[in-house]
Structure formats: structure tokens, C-alpha cells
Amino acid sequence: MSNIIPFPAVPDPFDDDPFTEAQYDGPVVRIRPNATLYTLNEVAYLLDIPCRDLEEELIEGVIPGTPIGDDWLIERARYEAWLNGLANEGGSL
Numbered sequence: 001m002s003n004i005i006p007f008p009a010v011p012d013p014f015d016d017d018p019f020t021e022a023q024y025d026g027p028v029v030r031i032r033p034n035a036t037l038y039t040l041n042e043v044a045y046l047l048d049i050p051c052r053d054l055e056e057e058l059i060e061g062v063i064p065g066t067p068i069g070d071d072w073l074i075e076r077a078r079y080e081a082w083l084n085g086l087a088n089e090g091g092s093l
Contacts, residue, residue, distance in 0.1 A: 025050045038079060040065075040072040 058065040064078040
């Protein structure tokens with residue numbers, strides 16, 4: 001039996017994103033199982049991406065959503081259709 005000592009990951013100084021993609025950075029959300037609309041925070045949580053990145057995707061029309069004042073609403077059916085289409089294309093964000 002050998003003694004293996006794990007070392008922490010060391011960032012590559014030449015890599016702009018040394019560890020992983022950015023992750024969700026908003027408050028903890030409780031998503032209602034019967035919700036027909038999602039908020040920006042809820043979708044960012046589901047996709048595990050930062051809220052600002054999701055907002056950019058919404059503004060660019062990559063992800064379907066409707067701006068309401070300073071907020072965004074995302075219809076669950078359109079979100080799920082977009083997500084299913086993404087899976088069928090083998091794509092990612």
C-alpha cells in the first residue's frame with residue numbers, strides 16, 4: 001500500500017480560466033415544482049452559471065426570455081424546449 005498525497009490544483013499562469021467555468025453566484029433559490037415562469041436567478045441556478053452571464057445570453061437572445069423592467073422572466077415551456085434543443089444539437093452554453 002502506497003501513501004498518495006493529493007496536491008491542490010495549481011492554476012496555469014497562461015490560462016485565462018484556470019480551474020473551471022464560472023458557477024452560479026446568486027442567492028439560494030427555491031424553485032416551485034409547478035412554476036410556469038422562472039426568474040433570472042432560478043434559471044442561472046438551474047444552469048449553474050453566473051447571473052451576469054445568463055443576463056448576457058438573454059439580451060443576445062441565445063436563451064428565450066422576456067425583459068420586465070429591470071428583471072427577466074423565462075417561460076418554463078420555452079426554457080425546457082430550448083434546453084431540449086441544446087441537448088439534441090449536442091451543444092452547451
